[in-house]
Amino acid sequence: MNTPNRPRPRAILRVHFHPAERTEELYGQLLAVTDGISSRVEPLPADWSAYVDLTGALTYWGYDVEGLVAVLRLRLLALHGVQCSAGAGPTRSIAAMAADVTPPGAATVVGDDPYEIATFLRTKPASALPGIGPKTAKTLARYGITSVGDIADTQLSTLQRILGTTAARQAHARARGLDDRPVVSGAAPKSLSSAHRFDRDELDPERHHSTVLGLVQEIGGRLRASGEIAQALTLTVAYADRTHTTRTRTLTEATAHSPALAACARDLLTGLGLQRARVRALTLRAERLLPAEETVHQLTLDNRDDKLRRLETALDKASTRYRPGIAGAASAFPRIA
Structure with missing residues (x-):
């Protein structure tokens, strides 16, 4: 339950569209459907996906996260015959990771409870964490750091010696479920x-x-x-x-x-x-x-x-x-x- 001293937890969605054929016109139409659920949509046309901030939309629609994601999936399918895979969570990085492990036609929702967040994150391989590419994952593995849980448990000073100051702070925070990056609304970059x-x-x-x-x-x-x-x-x-x-x-x-x-x-x-x-x-x-x-x-x-x-x-x-x-x-x- 939210209190005056505790801000409402965010609900961030990463949705991947899976049409049979990809056209710019169709991508714009899918974004329009998504915008009908929440006006805070960040297009990512390179991989046919988008971030959506559902935080305010939950109150407007009177749904929980699972229910509102289900509405979006049904609208995309009914209006354009397009399946989607969706991941939702309290941060961008958790939403992205949830979407990555979700097949077309399904959704994965991670709640804002600290135990639920830790359960979802800790067993994932280090390379699953946004910002950790294959090369960085190999570097971490040489030090015995192979999972997201390992990154969270490693002292920040140690990570900084391995990855550098900025990359270490980012990885350490995201491995503990901390990521305050907002969803930036706007039109898709021209292509x-x-x-x-x-x-x-x-x-x-x-x-x-x-x-x-x-x-x-x-x-x-x-x-x-x-x-x-x-x-x-x-x-x-x-x-x-x-x-x-x-x-x-x-x-x-x-x-x-x-x-x-x-x-x-x-x-x-x-x-x-x-x-x-x-x-x-x-x-x-x-x-x-x-x-x-x-x-x-x-x-x-x-x-x-x-x-x-x-x-x-x-x-x-x-x-x-x-x-x-x-x-x-x-x-x-x-x-x-």
């Missing part, structure tokens, strides 16, 4: 995407590669036509079993230059290791768009890049005069047997 769905589940890595290059050509042309540059790329792979994998990488410099976009996209694709994967669709998204006048191009003594940019301009003119995709990288076109 642009292109997708390809294979006629059959595709096993050939060369087809994966050429398809991604084709998506790069399309996105690069659209960015240059609209006078915009991208700060990051996100690659989403849809598999035969309807699961998805999403990876995002920030570009060295914001650009609409196809060779730079292609290098980043190739790195994303290679990092996924799809040699034996049955791929149903590939989606490439240019993230965090800016006006092209804000670009900062690093000058070099090599004139090859200038030649590529002139060639790119010529190809854009050909696409405008004839049709998109009429010209581009040879490796982006299918082979003729």
